[in-house]
Amino acid sequence: MTLLHPDRLFPPDPATRDVARRLFATIETAPIVSPHGHTDPAWWGENRAFSDAAELFVIPDHYVVRMLVSQGAQFASLGIGQDATTDRRAIWRRFATAYHLFRGTPSRAWIDHALVHVFGIGERLSPDTADDVFDRINEHLQSPEFRPRALYDRFGIEVLATTDSALDDLHHHHAVQDCDWTGRIVPTYRPDAVVDPDYEGFLGNLERFGALTGCDTHRWQGYLEAHWRRRAFFKSMGATATDHGHPTAQTADLSEADASSLYQRLIRGNARPEDPELFRAQMLTEMARMSCEDGLVMQLHAGSHRNHSGLVHRLFGRDRGFDIPTRTDFTNGLKPLLNAVGMDRRLTLILFTLDESTYARELAPLAGAYPSLRLGPPWWFHDSFEGMRRFREMATETAGFYNTVGFNDDTRALCSIPARHDVARRCDCAFLAELVTSHRLDEDEAFDLAPLLAGGLAREAYRLGGR
Amino acid sequence: MTLLHPDRLFPPDPATRDVARRLFATIETAPIVSPHGHTDPAWWGENRAFSDAAELFVIPDHYVVRMLVSQGAQFASLGIGQDATTDRRAIWRRFATAYHLFRGTPSRAWIDHALVHVFGIGERLSPDTADDVFDRINEHLQSPEFRPRALYDRFGIEVLATTDSALDDLHHHHAVQDCDWTGRIVPTYRPDAVVDPDYEGFLGNLERFGALTGCDTHRWQGYLEAHWRRRAFFKSMGATATDHGHPTAQTADLSEADASSLYQRLIRGNARPEDPELFRAQMLTEMARMSCEDGLVMQLHAGSHRNHSGLVHRLFGRDRGFDIPTRTDFTNGLKPLLNAVGMDRRLTLILFTLDESTYARELAPLAGAYPSLRLGPPWWFHDSFEGMRRFREMATETAGFYNTVGFNDDTRALCSIPARHDVARRCDCAFLAELVTSHRLDEDEAFDLAPLLAGGLAREAYRLGGR
């Protein structure tokens, strides 16, 4: 028993395992390309120390919180909500006591990896080791080597994208660019707050959007112009991509007159029930048209029913583990957008799903035909050994490897970045090895593909340059 | 070739198989916990001998009947319906002649297991062996060792739940409790006949419901009170759970006034088309609220389109193998119930699906967040090697092991009980062994989990006490 076995995630068959090992050896230490994620820009801009293990591993990690809550933990005992405990050691002990709940889950793999690789801790977390591990992590966190920028460098990250509101002034990104640290942190244009009429404070957001850009956001054309300007600003700050989190994959392609009327109904408060969805749908097509012009790569993360529990949302806010996937229809949903710009070779639209039944049925056929489309890696609940295997098994035969874009760690947990890339690289090597030993791929081709899956395809799809 | 290989269902890789074998050795003979099933309470209450092999293995087994019918057998030749043959040997020969149809299906595995373990028959059933096997089974059935209670004891069953109508007087359960046999047979409260307006005789059922309970079931509050009283009665008879078979997972949370109006429309015969579904939806939430109070564990079996063939239903009745699964939406369907009581730690709601696309997309994320939710084992068509593997592969990474509840045999075929638990235990050991050899789980953890999956989680989730 070791906390991290060198052959983890490799196939048990000796011949296949041997191929997987040899493939992995060529990419194990390749630079990390992280074109989509949710790290806090303040980490990079301010580079302050993390306070303690509970702040780093438990409180903000919605994977961890939801599992503990699902087995009876109170949010307050995890430091969340009013009347929450402020005793960080107590939070950590609560977590350690329940560590067995994570058996067989990716959180376990990520945290074990971080304990070993980031903090040099080799024993499994348990009630018995909780205090010692807590103290050792906290001690490390006080040293300069454990500040965000130092971790970025230690992790071998080549480039890392944050996800930023269209209303953000990107001052943390300015700070990174103005200092002498050489890390490459780029923003991503995420306009949900001004694109989704159901977003909290939508109308106020439109006012700010106008004020920020000097555009008249009371008019449809002025509103679009505001997007153009913000996109240009993000691009000037290094952004290569936009990101869109929508409840469905529905798109629309209205006439300008209809789109303008729709917009007026929304901002004047006389929207019809179907208008919010129609507006989101129309805006995906507008964003795709802009991407054709300004070259920002477009990402669509569709199908999450956010804040499924009204109670949890009300008491504890967003991102507490209560976003639940729903069925998603890409074939019909994307048709208006694809008929408008899907054959335009200037566009790259990367699709993400939480509905795995769409991999083989919809996404791979779509990406295997339209030149604008690429498949994002397994997202969220599917960012795991079995999830990655299902993705490769269900998407590859129709879309091939070259219509996929490598890995996204997509995380707000800093120490999980190398862990997640490690898992993805191992899973890809395992899959390639199985193709080789079942003679579906020649070995030289597997060695050609491994570094592409580990970084090359991401660099190219996200237009990040390099190598 | 042996009828039951000691390594059946274990992975072929030698190292993985070795782990699976060692895990299985620790649980092979563990007591059987059977918290959900459809054995006939009369078996336990009256303890009469079964008449013959055809009555035991063919006529009542809808898995067997549907397969034979799908390949051209007439119901009459299987002893079903008017004008059915009464020649039991002829039925058995018909079955034996078609035994090859079951290759690769769980029915084959269950029947082979029963032939070997219950009747000591070691050769494969075939036209050549049909008569001899028929005679040997029938001879055994005449002896006391093959009566239901003796089989229960021989099978090592610790507790077994039946499924009983809300209108049942549970007299067979009384008989079990009043005799000196020590078997533990508990009822389960299944109120479909008084909850589903589309159920045959719904209005008459409500009258009987009122008469049984002394409640005025012409009023909404009286109707609810009748449920309270029947639930208390079932609980007094040992029940720890309720069970709900609904065509969808739709729930509702109406105001009392709206619920009362809905109920009045239904009993007065002026229901709207959507009212039956709305009433079923509302009743799930009512049942969940009652479970919070009286502690009965709630089970939801959703998504079966019952009696798909009108002809078969008309001529041959229910449960003839013509219930067909449909797509099921848990994320949106359960939301009203979960918003009402989903965060209540007193509630346990166990979810079952026939739509495997919901495992990873909906059920595991829901059960991995809400403290009230647990995932039932693979149900019905999925109660099989591949079905169990898909369940573990698709649910574990998001829900973990501890949000699942072990195995249900869910059967009306007595001799298949040990067979089904044997299959489930082997499949779980195979899955755990794969986690161990791919270093996703440490071996000591697998040995910790195996007995939980084989019984411990069921005891806890169903509040059965013991160990």
Added chain:
Amino acid sequence: MTLLHPDRLFPPDPATRDVARRLFATIETAPIVSPHGHTDPAWWGENRAFSDAAELFVIPDHYVVRMLVSQGAQFASLGIGQDATTDRRAIWRRFATAYHLFRGTPSRAWIDHALVHVFGIGERLSPDTADDVFDRINEHLQSPEFRPRALYDRFGIEVLATTDSALDDLHHHHAVQDCDWTGRIVPTYRPDAVVDPDYEGFLGNLERFGALTGCDTHRWQGYLEAHWRRRAFFKSMGATATDHGHPTAQTADLSEADASSLYQRLIRGNARPEDPELFRAQMLTEMARMSCEDGLVMQLHAGSHRNHSGLVHRLFGRDRGFDIPTRTDFTNGLKPLLNAVGMDRRLTLILFTLDESTYARELAPLAGAYPSLRLGPPWWFHDSFEGMRRFREMATETAGFYNTVGFNDDTRALCSIPARHDVARRCDCAFLAELVTSHRLDEDEAFDLAPLLAGGLAREAYRLGGR
């Protein structure tokens, strides 16, 4: 590295691989039964030489074209559309340059197989080998041994069905029957052009349908009579089956009066929006009723959203790789048809899906109950190693092997016929071998099943006679 490894697609575990090898040895050279496909009847009727490698492998193969287009190739560069290049060598080079895109896809396996087995080419296609391979193929194509009928004989085909419009005069089939070649080419009745109101030229097609048959297709009964007559004609030409390509699996069972009214609305141009779908639905049931009488086996290929890109359809026509699958509901969709004739033992209805989530949830339960139903093999995007494995894993436990119908190559690429059967046979042997080594099937049973899956079940289900 060899272009075709003798153990390709077999499981890596040595014991399992050994079983797979021995099973495959018994069927590797079995005659090819091809009861459904899209080869051009002119090939068989005229037996002309193919002009060159690009015409044979690239231009008409929508699998190849869509992948190249998805990665930026212009249709014109592939010889498609107005202004297309006519330089066949340039097209071939374009293809060879992009051959890496097909890594891990079935196209790669099929083309490699054809290069080796049909043309004796042993090196992998690449930019370096492109010209040489092009020249060698073209040289072969000029010789008599590479004409269609000679290839049919060389491939060991026992019978091959084409798919033919209800309006076709089958003159190529006449030509085959009138010559002294002994190949068995049979037509299939595909009436989409006169059954689908959304088909191009539907009303004109009905006129031709009337003219061809001497029936009054302005009346519902005359229209049905025209089908009866065309079906009889196809049957006289050797057809044993019909085929129906519908966007959904919806069926209907209207009264004759309602059906007649519906038909009148459609041909008089006052159809309601739901009428086209309702008419297609009704016609499936009508076709099933006719099949009960005339014995033609019915095939339903449901769930393809044809011509998803309006632009591609307008500029380049049908079958360019832009048909995208959609979710399909068989349980509710087929119910009217099945309630009408589903229990009729004279009917065989073979179901195909592009929605794999229906395998275990809907198709296997339906085919495992209704005597009229059989499951077609994995279709289109799923006609591949992983696709076939998922089909067997998801369908077998509920439907068994005997409710499936063996393999369809379903191709318009002549040289891929033996390649596709080779893949299917290997996948089936791999699956059987896994059942054997996990002791879910005895070895003698696997040897019994292998030839059935390789041809026997197809002969029987499609009523092709022989053996």
